[in-house]
Amino acid sequence: MAIEIVTVPDLGGAETVDVIELCVAVGGSVEQEESLVVLESDKATMDVPSPVQGVVTKYLVADGDSVKIGDPIAEIELSADATVAEEVPVAAEEPQAEPEIKAQPPQQKQAATLSTEQFALVPDMGSDDKVEVIEIAVAVGDQIEEGDTLLVLESDKATMDVPSTQTGTIKEIIAKEGDKLGTGDKVALLEVTTNSAEAVDAAAPQPQVAETPAQAPQVEPPKPVAPQSTSAPVAATSNDAYAGPAVRLFARELGVDLTKVSGTGPKGRIQKDDVNNYVKSALQSGSNASGGAGIPQVPAVDFSQFGPIETVKLSKIQKITAQNMQRNWLNVPHVTQFDDADITDVEAFRKFLKAEGEKRGIKVTPVAFIIKAIAASLAANPEFNRSLAGDGENYIQKQYINVGMAVDTPRGLMVPVIKDADKKGIWDISADIITLATSAREGKLKPSDMQGGCFTLSSLGAIGGNGFTPIVNSPEVGILGVSKSQIKPIWDGAEFQPKLMLPLALSYDHRVINGGDAGRFMTYLVKILSDIRYMTL
Ligand code: CAO
Helix, strand or coil: CCEEEEECCCCCCCCEEEEEEECCCCCCEECCCCEEEEEECCCCEEEEECCCCEEEEEECCCCCCEEECCCEEEEEEECCCCCCCCCCCCEEECCCCCCCCCCCCCCCCCCCEEEEEEEEECCCCCCCCCEEEEEECCCCCCEECCCCEEEEEECCCCEEEEECCCCEEEEEECCCCCCEECCCCEEEEEEEEEEHHHHHHCCCCCCCCCECCCCCCCCCCCCCCCCCCCCCCCCCCHHHCCECHHHHHHHHHHCCCHHHCCCCCHHHCECHHHHHHHHHHHHHCCCCCCCCCCCCCCCCCCHHHCCCCCCCCCCHHHHHHHHHHHHHHHHCCEEEEEEEEECHHHHHHHHHCHHHHHHHCCCCCHHHHHHHHHHHHHHHCHHHHEEECCCCCCEEECCCCCEEECEEECCEEECCEECCHHHCCHHHHHHHHHHHHHHHHHCCCCHHHHCCCCEEEEECCCCCCCCCCCCCCCCCCEEEEECCCEEEEEECCCCEEEEEEEEEEEEEECCCCCHHHHHHHHHHHHHHHHCHHHHHC
């Protein structure tokens, strides 16, 4: 087997530089152009790429060594099919002040646009386990940007977005929901369009997560470029993190924001293991590795140090509910308004219907009247029957009235929808409640039973409590939380009367609903619940 000795290449003017990172373990394989070591002068850091493909059999330098041009760095045993590059450039990056390293000759820029087909792959997940695809986030024909989520994977511990490492168009989606994928599996085929001049400009190698099919045009490997003098960064981005190109590429593949990763290398430089450890700890704490829009993560706690514990798997429904609740809580500016409705007469009427209900085999509970009243209030206050359009420029006014109903089931919270509630009477609504709540508890709801809701009711009346603030079920804009009715003394102008009062809490999306709209909706709802003759109008 042939051995290649890799030496320190032309440093572009610097006399000596320090070795600050050995990128490949001894015995590890290295691709041509993959970083072998990182060197640092007092002005800039440089990755030294391997000129050949092979196995690193020995490093001839150690972390912290000072080296100069021509010094041997490593021994590489060549792969059988390896070819030696004529000249391997140093990719310099991140100068920290005015660089003294001489500029290399500028590359000739070509204005041509290169279009290649590349596979998006599952990035290294830090283990050999396969995890399930729970959501495909793109469709064929979608234009996507680097960083856009392609699909969502779910392990035992957490869900993880797989971001695209390229900007382009989705040609084909290879993965399906329910597939089990592992590191390197194909997700989708992208048509990637690159301005060739930009490609030549880029100091970092092309991301390796995308495979280039044989027939695709090849993009020239990156050539050395002079370190650019940088102006002060405006905001902390991954570009500001202290890491080499190989680590940056690795972090991009995993969707990791490097500004959140602590570096354990010399002078706090972030190394590949630091990124791995960050992802592992994010997965263990059940958080999204990308840090959830910059929101600080709750640290993982070993509760067993305080007493006996049991770790219980979340059901699929519980996990989806958790994601939806967090998404809605973070996206929707919530306001909650409170009132009590006098349902003394409704309750008397409900009891009056009991005998008839027994004949029909339908039990009428207060929930049927509340749903009927919500439907009437939506008709009278159409602001609550809107959703914000995805473009942020429009809202959608719905002309149908479907009311979702939160159902507490042993496997988690489900929200089936009572369709056309405005067109249904109390018997039909009661029958729907029974059918849907039973199906939900038995796990027999169809997807269509849970789609198309305009507004949601969350009733804890049968359980208890004075009030709670429900979370809007976005993209709906309103939700009514109902608590347990109680007899209360209500002043009628002459004396206190015992009245059955129903506590109501209306949460709404303040982007779509104003306080005045909410006040009118609630006042109308209270009025018709207090006197159901209004429901007939
Ligand atoms: N005040 C006082 N009593 C009430 C009431 C209220 N607001 N609402 C219902 N009740 C009574 C009913 O009249 C019934 O009593 P009787 O048997 O004496 O007539 C009893 O409570 C039980 O009602 P129910 O729960 O069987 O049926 P329902 O129609 O009231 O509710 C449903 C159906 C699906 C809304 C309910 O079963 C349920 O799952 N509620 C939980 C919703 C939930 O989890 N919300 C939170 C979501 S966010 O975490």
